[in-house]
Amino acid sequence: MNNLPDNTFNGLQGDAEVESRARAVFRTACENVDSYHALRLGLARRKALNAAAPHSSTRLWAPIAGGAMACCALAIGVALMRPDVRIATTMNVASSAPIAAGQVDDASDDLPEVASTQMEMVQDLDFYRWLAAQPSVASAPRGGNR
């Protein structure tokens, strides 16, 4: 690179002189670039170097970050779709409802799965047992109050 002696025109004295003077003019013009354009050239260089740096790092990290996010989403989805987790979640919600202290043991034996919307029935379970045990109510004729 830059080995100018292999120039085919160096054999001609006149051409060599023209080349030499052309280079001298060019070199002088390059040395005398005004400060405004010299500054802009420096800024252009910095911009090119800076623009390339984040571009390459983004290109590296984007797939990794995307993959990590996909794995997290998949893990959360699988965890939520497992039936035992769903029951546990539901039970946690049920247990958080206010229940009388004496009813807890009996009720938990009789309730395989309780939704939060059924909590009123669970709380009044004793009432329904008592109601079922009343023969007068169960066998009462229709319109008996006449």
Next chain:
Amino acid sequence: MRETTDAETIPASGVVMNAVAALEAVAAAPAADAVRPIAATLEAFLASVERRAWRVAEIALHDPEEAMDAVQDAMLRLVRHYAGKPAEEWPPLFWGILRRRITDLQRRRTVRNRVLVWTGRATNDDNEELPAWEAPDLGPDPPRALASRQAHAAMSKAIRALPRRQQQAFLLRVLEGLDVADTAKAMGCSAGSVKTHLSRAMDALRTQLEDWR
């Protein structure tokens, strides 16, 4: 800032005569045939080449702002796509990118000028060519600076008169100092083609720049 607006500073018929006087001022400069060292980093390479690149683009495009855009684009493309290449390959790659960018801009300008001429917008209401802004002379040695600018303007004008491929061969081979192989890489042609283009460029310039000797 427009530093080499030869059309405005020098009458077309007196370009060569003014260049003779101007060249006397720069003839004493040492030869620029020294081999340039290989830059260790991409930043060092760009810093070393940016002024020459801008001057080459300015000669080819005759517009400092377009030349600045071309150089910036070439820098960006080199850094983005070829930063991993060996440092020895940066000069032909960079000059190849810049050459293509300059060619694109020249082609766009040709189309634009045709449209402007066709629509009659290249001149003002008095049918005169619109003037270009010229930078004020702020150099420490105005006569010498003027002589340098005139010499550069005369040379630029002569180079711009060449066909595009001859122009590229002269700029890369003679002014930038790339060897034939690297010039061929930058131009995307064979070494033989480079020599042919350069031979024709020198034939044309020899007559235009006869008074340089």
